[in-house]
Amino acid sequence: GYMEPGGSLDTCITIRSALKRGDTMVLQAGAGVVFDSQPDREYEETQQKLAALARAVGVGVDV
Incomplete structure (x- = not known):
């Protein structure tokens, strides 16, 4: 994102991402x-998002 001197602000949050370079996928x-927010619930939700992303790209992950 960015912040301008006049106070304008534009940000974003990447909730899920996958990057593949050669034989490596992150x-x-x-x-x-x-x-x-409740930290334990946020953590569990993050784990569920990661597991769904892993299934989508055909990678097995134990959560």
């Missing part, structure tokens, strides 16, 4: 943490 999953 999978990442994140969460949008807000004021009333």
